[in-house]
Amino acid sequence: MTVVYLKIQKDHQRFRTIVKGRIREDLRKFLTRGELIGKEGRHLISIPVRGIDIPTFRYGSNDDAGVGSGQGKAGEPVDTDGAGIGPGGTEPGRHILEVDISLDELADILGEELQLPRIQPKGKHRITAEKERYSGIRQTGPESLRHFKRTFRRALKRQIISGIYDPHRPRILFERRDKQYRSWKTTLKPQSNAVIVYMMDVSGSMGNEQKELVRMEAFWIDTWLRRNYEGLESRYIVHDVRAAEVDKHTFFHLREDGGTKISSAFVCARQLLENQYTTDEWNVYLFHFSDGDNSSESDNRECCRILQEHLLPRVNLFGYCQVASAYGSGNFVHVLDDHLSGLDTVITTRVNTKDDIYDSIKAFFSPGK
Amino acid sequence: MSTLPPELAEEAARIAEYAREEGLDFFETVFELVDFDQMNQVAAYGGFPQRYPHWRFGMEYERLRKQHTYGLSRIYEMVINNDPCYAYLLRENLPVDHKTVIAHVYGHCDFFKNNVWFRHTNRKMMDEMANHATRIRRYVDRYGYEEVEQFIDVALSLNDLIDPHSMFVRRAVPEKPADRDERNIEGEVVRYPAKSYMDRFINPPERLEAQRKRIRADRLKARDIEPAQPLRDVLLYLIEHARLEDWQADILSIVRKEAYYYAPQGQSKIMNEGWATYWHSTLMTRYCLRDDELINYCDHHSGTLAGGTGRLNPYKLGLELFRNIEERWDLGRYGKEYDELEDIETRRNWGKDRRRPERVKGKESPGREKIFEVRKIYNDVTFVDEFLTPEFVDQHDLYHYRYDPATGRMVVVSRDFAKIKRQLLFSLDNQSRPYLYVVDGNYANRGELYLAHKHNGLDLQISYATETLKRLQRIWGRPVHLQARINEEMVLFTCDTQQSRQQAITDELPKPAHGL
Numbered sequence: 001m002t003v004v005y006l007k008i009q010k011d012h013q014r015f016r017t018i019v020k021g022r023i024r025e026d027l028r029k030f031l032t033r034g035e036l037i038g039k040e041g042r043h044l045i046s047i048p049v050r051g052i053d054i055p056t057f058r059y060g061s062n063d064d065a066g067v068g069s070g071q072g073k074a075g076e077p078v079d080t081d082g083a084g085i086g087p088g089g090t091e092p093g094r095h096i097l098e099v100d101i102s103l104d105e106l107a108d109i110l111g112e113e114l115q116l117p118r119i120q121p122k123g124k125h126r127i128t129a130e131k132e133r134y135s136g137i138r139q140t141g142p143e144s145l146r147h148f149k150r151t152f153r154r155a156l157k158r159q160i161i162s163g164i165y166d167p168h169r170p171r172i173l174f175e176r177r178d179k180q181y182r183s184w185k186t187t188l189k190p191q192s193n194a195v196i197v198y199m200m201d202v203s204g205s206m207g208n209e210q211k212e213l214v215r216m217e218a219f220w221i222d223t224w225l226r227r228n229y230e231g232l233e234s235r236y237i238v239h240d241v242r243a244a245e246v247d248k249h250t251f252f253h254l255r256e257d258g259g260t261k262i263s264s265a266f267v268c269a270r271q272l273l274e275n276q277y278t279t280d281e282w283n284v285y286l287f288h289f290s291d292g293d294n295s296s297e298s299d300n301r302e303c304c305r306i307l308q309e310h311l312l313p314r315v316n317l318f319g320y321c322q323v324a325s326a327y328g329s330g331n332f333v334h335v336l337d338d339h340l341s342g343l344d345t346v347i348t349t350r351v352n353t354k355d356d357i358y359d360s361i362k363a364f365f366s367p368g369k
Numbered sequence: 370m371s372t373l374p375p376e377l378a379e380e381a382a383r384i385a386e387y388a389r390e391e392g393l394d395f396f397e398t399v400f401e402l403v404d405f406d407q408m409n410q411v412a413a414y415g416g417f418p419q420r421y422p423h424w425r426f427g428m429e430y431e432r433l434r435k436q437h438t439y440g441l442s443r444i445y446e447m448v449i450n451n452d453p454c455y456a457y458l459l460r461e462n463l464p465v466d467h468k469t470v471i472a473h474v475y476g477h478c479d480f481f482k483n484n485v486w487f488r489h490t491n492r493k494m495m496d497e498m499a500n501h502a503t504r505i506r507r508y509v510d511r512y513g514y515e516e517v518e519q520f521i522d523v524a525l526s527l528n529d530l531i532d533p534h535s536m537f538v539r540r541a542v543p544e545k546p547a548d549r550d551e552r553n554i555e556g557e558v559v560r561y562p563a564k565s566y567m568d569r570f571i572n573p574p575e576r577l578e579a580q581r582k583r584i585r586a587d588r589l590k591a592r593d594i595e596p597a598q599p600l601r602d603v604l605l606y607l608i609e610h611a612r613l614e615d616w617q618a619d620i621l622s623i624v625r626k627e628a629y630y631y632a633p634q635g636q637s638k639i640m641n642e643g644w645a646t647y648w649h650s651t652l653m654t655r656y657c658l659r660d661d662e663l664i665n666y667c668d669h670h671s672g673t674l675a676g677g678t679g680r681l682n683p684y685k686l687g688l689e690l691f692r693n694i695e696e697r698w699d700l701g702r703y704g705k706e707y708d709e710l711e712d713i714e715t716r717r718n719w720g721k722d723r724r725r726p727e728r729v730k731g732k733e734s735p736g737r738e739k740i741f742e743v744r745k746i747y748n749d750v751t752f753v754d755e756f757l758t759p760e761f762v763d764q765h766d767l768y769h770y771r772y773d774p775a776t777g778r779m780v781v782v783s784r785d786f787a788k789i790k791r792q793l794l795f796s797l798d799n800q801s802r803p804y805l806y807v808v809d810g811n812y813a814n815r816g817e818l819y820l821a822h823k824h825n826g827l828d829l830q831i832s833y834a835t836e837t838l839k840r841l842q843r844i845w846g847r848p849v850h851l852q853a854r855i856n857e858e859m860v861l862f863t864c865d866t867q868q869s870r871q872q873a874i875t876d877e878l879p880k881p882a883h884g885l
Contacts, residue, residue, distance in 0.1 A: 015427030055836035078779040
């Protein structure tokens, strides 16, 4: 006899939506960030596990004691990977194994650590599309939605089982418990007006390695935002001493040479925004990637001026990501930090190796702007 | 998901035969083969194929799935206490793993059926769980998903507030104080012995009358006291007395029923796993193992018993205790004379001259007879209390550890037997959850609920307690209070519809109906 009949996917979906903060605001304060500890090579890696901790009456912090078994004299630390038989107990029949996790797998986990940027409803496209679909069946509902076929089938079944049914005089009468109704689900699709402008320094001091890092980071930002929002626009700007808007493919594959004049990119971005994306209709996200090696001090000042006067007032977030380079002074990040610190629309990060990309993206998005 | 293939079914029948010969006595057991994803789903559902809709099952499923995906752990088997017993086997396992797990499962089934703490569990829980699911789905249809879900969340906060022992107490119908008639009052009136001609002076009639009046008044008051005595089953009290909609009361009773069903499993984890491990080991090594399976079996078995540093494995602890008991009773290491021995060396050598019986079957040896008795009447607390000996602690290198704030690590504090035992018992007692009682259902005559925490060494965590209290308040409707000892001081937490607050308990505050 096979009895197993599972519906856990629905519960799982529900849990995921709660964790993402879309529903059940009341549970938000009970969200926890647990972790599983995995290993990559000799390094421990933490796999985040989100949870919701339902409050119960429980013991306080002076509960941290237990019984273990093994070597060790009084005063010596215990290896804390297991806490003995303490609160919670040990799960039955589970064996601990070591694990290998690659960077690719980590990328999947990324989304769970980040908060979605709070894209504000702006412009004429802000209407969230609402759609009703009759997708389910339930036991209660208005008569007009009665599902005749199912109701009939149930009534028939009941009558056959209870022996009332007479095939010579088939008369099917519905009872209340037979009745099945169509039920609907309302789905909302947020239409957000947001544009992301990626700017990349493609000057000579940016080696292939640096560009690779930038591409990876931009790729993840793009992928991740697109996975979460409908109706995003992305624009791409590359610059050395001059700036130009390019398409996505070019942006990710362009090889250039030359000096660096960061302000050129900002001027280009400004034109783009002023011509096509008015503030009251669009949420704007600017990301700039560079090795921070600007050509002159005066250009640094110019950059700050453009940012402060023209760009920052109209953007939700300006993210600057500086990659380490063998040539450059890497000064630009300091310039920004000095002049624009204290503005919460500006976030600067540094990326030296692939491992930093994760932290950088986290820094950009964790405030939930 | 499917039943066993014929060759495994045959194997299962054979193992069942061996198990019965050894004296195990279990319900009919239905095995299902599942893949790992189904196993995770079933495990997230607490072992049942059907549960009511709730996100927490999804949460557990995600955790298990991640653990599995990253190879951190896997679940080999699940057994459900039900008649018939249901057990799930992981399809990917090797045949020898299946055999081991099947033997292990019979051990669990025997424990479920015979251990006295499981006597009051519902043996048709499979059906009951499905009924719960149907009922809650109906409420969802009628009152809305979010409404029902929120109420379940609230109910789950109070999930632990049951009294597992109450299942065993058979109370006579309580006598209502008001029902006792006038005549019984005379029995309580104090009369000093006196000669009849002196009685009027020694027991003056006005004094007797005053006493009668007082007793009547007391009785009248007692009639209104609710509950009649401190009550641990807070959930029951809420179901009976809180002003709830029918569907809300029903959800509370569903949560309560399920809590009672799972309670004995929490109370006997060490014993249950120890017993099942004892039997899979005995059955496999004595009957079922083929030569070519030996290595795989050993690998699996040692994995089950592996402790890792600083980790106490319930499988290991249970198994070793059962083996220790068997050995002690075989060698006569029990009874008054043995218990009174002070010297650990003499104890160790006691009965060395006796030979332990070999290849025992069933309850043939005194040791076996004893462990069968133990599996019947003990639970984890009484098991450890009775059978954890200094020799055992010494032999297995047990220690007591504690969090060290200076280093931020867990640190070995001592290897003292008494301390280790106390710590172990403490962590097993009520599954490390605090004891709470309803001590007044009409506090200060204002219809307010008053709970009290029975302090036995550890304080309640305040933030959790206030949050939980808020949820309790939503059920009760009127303000609720919690009396707890925090840092050696008695504190009263109060929550009404607007706010929660706390205050020190002083003599000025009205007293609840019962103290603790």
